[in-house]
Amino acid sequence: MGETLADDDTTIAGLVAAADAALATGAASGGSESRREAEALVAAALQIGRATLLAHPERRVSDPQHARVRDWLVRRARGEPLAYLTGVREFWSLTFRVTPDVLVPRPETEDVVARALALGDELQARSGATPAVVDLGTGSGCIALAIAHERPAWRVTATDASPAALRVARGNAHSLELVHVEFVEGRWYAPLAGRRFDLIVSNPPYVAANDTALDDPALRHEPRMALTPEGDGYAALRHIIEDAPHYLRAGGCLVLEHGARQGSDVSRMLETRGFRHVRCAPDLAGRDRVTSAQWPPITAGLP
Ligand SMILES: C[S@@+](CC[C@H](N)C(=O)[O-])C[C@H]1O[C@@H](n2cnc3c(N)ncnc32)[C@H](O)[C@@H]1O
Secondary structure (H helix, E strand, O other), rough: OHOOOOOOOHHHHHHHHHHHHHHHHHOOOOOOOHHHHHHHHHHHOOOOOOOHHHHOOOOOOOHHHHHHHHHHHHHHHOOOOOHHOOEEEEOOEEEEHHHHOOOOHHHHHHHHHHHHHHHHHHHHHHHOOEEEOOOEEOOHHHHHHHHHHOOOOOOEEEEEEOOOHHHHHHHHHOOOOOOOEEEEEEOHHHOOOOOEEEEEEEEEOOOOOHHHHHOOOHHHHOOOHHOOOOOOHHHHHHHHHHHHHEEEEEEEEEOOOOOOOOOOHHHHHHHHHEEEEEEEEEEOOOEEEEEEEOOOOOOOOOO
């Protein structure tokens, strides 16, 4: 793939066109996405914004910049996520730094943020109290920091078992100027003993160990512990649901992301555990990816 980039692609326009062609024929991208990705890749390699890239197609590219684009195209062809090459990813219109220590934030995870905000607003309207939120398995910090950005007064805590992931999340809190968010290291609820929250949110690992999706070249570059809890893929979801009542205030809510085919199982687990108002709303693509539920005793329905 990278080898197809000609040495005479010495302008921004030429380089973007060549990168587009290389990406369109590669396994890691292709289709209508390749142009957008080529622009993002070239802009990042040249350390300019997309607007500058589009405004100056005639600008000449230096040899080191050309070499960097070539290198990134080769790595992209091997499946390395674009975000690991550029070091950044947009999520909830915020820029997050990402490294191979964290999952690349996915667009569908924005539904977890939207649902958490709606439920937290409802709880706050009823109680008058500022919600306390915990994000379990925060990775880059994308869910916790998006919530903290939208509702600066809420008390937001984020946990992860990976010290390396927490370093990335703390760095993002710093660069997004959301330093009031608390980060704690440990497995699921372990570092939260004795605490209660109004909202527990999580996008835990949920891919089954034998799922062939894990062989995807893109996923092979992401931390395995971020993708799968091993076994049937439900261990983390089960644990989070089972223990949630010990960490939720009465009437508090749990918001979980899960696999597109796990919605009915997750709903059943929540109902069996005694949760009410279990709701699995399809995302824009019509897939069941986010389920929320409320811990009694509040009886009126939630949005
Ligand atoms: C699917 S990733 C989600 C990351 C981030 N919240 C997001 O949505 O992009 C799951 C996260 O859970 C963390 N994790 C895995 N096992 C864990 C455990 N036993 N306790 C706490 N965190 C865990 C991983 O390190 C990873 O950051």
